[in-house]
């Protein structure tokens with residue numbers, strides 16, 4: 001199997017198609033997820049990302065009136081799904097690896113498992129705060145920022161593991177992706193600070209970038225320009241999500257800290273139902289993809305969020 005950076009290199013300037021999938025809610029069937037991936041294989045994704053979902057803290061009222069605090073994980077299974085994708089479809093899986101909820105040692109074990117499974121790629125992320133909290137807190141002896149975790153993976157790639165410097169270790173060989181935000185990460189005070197830390201992730205060893213979704217291509221073009229000016233030379237893969245319900249006009253900006261272009265807002269507002277809005281979302285995304293492809297974007301990375309029919313429609317027009 002191969003690394004994302006090699007897939008991009010081999011495409012020789014042609015834009016590649018890739019997707020991100022989300023593990024099912026605990027107890028749901030994996031078959032639905034795999035059935036959703038299958039129609040997308042027609043477009044030959046060289047890699048498929050699988051998100052990671054950290055623990056959540058919930059309070060459950062008991063019959064005796066007391067409150068029980070529970071730690072739960074709603075969408076476990078990232079590693080198992082990666083293995084299923086690798087073996088069932090022969091496609092390179094890209095597990096997301098988080099700082100949040102992990103100590104350095106747990107991260108090392110996690111990476112060793114991935115290496116033994118023959119997984120060659122990871123997308124390294126800090127992760128969001130554990131629900132219901134507002135601020136991110138690292139686990140004791142965990143990392144506060146993705147750049148620190150990138151450094152750990154890069155060290156393993158050099159055969160440097162934690163606490164074991166006395167004998168020669170087998171190096172891992174991960175291609176490392178990181179996230180970036182054309183419209184700025186919501187916690188960053190300004191774009192400059194955000195760029196500084198993005199550059200740090202690259203300097204620590206990241207090989208490529210995947211962006212947060214955006215609906216205005218100009219944000220991506222400006223972002224790429226500023227990255228290049230800042231000396232960031234790695235491929236920058238745009239992340240795309242076709243809008244699929246009228247409600248998403250409000251939900252996506254709130255969740256992902258992005259702006260909806262006024263033309264898109266007007267078109268969706270004119271829809272009588274979600275089926276019409278979904279079609280508007282598809283057409284908008286097709287236009288985005290055409291422009292991004294013409295501008296030489298290395299890939300188009302689709303956030304499927306559990307559904308693939310609209311992405312099939314889009315990919316048929318582009319690939």
Ligand code: FAD
Nearest residue numbers: 051052096125126127128145146179185187188194197212
């Ligand atoms: P970082 O790069 O660590 O940055 C976080 C913030 O800290 C930024 O504001 C940055 O400017 C600032 N910062 C960075 N370094 C420093 C420093 N040294 N000192 C001070 N400030 C600093 N979340 C999940 O839980 N699971 C997933 O699977 C997942 N997949 C994602 C995939 C993509 C493509 C994207 C774009 C996001 C994904 N996320 C996922 C969400 C992500 O975890 C959050 O956006 C998180 O808030 C930031 O992660 P990061 O890796 O960009 O963090």
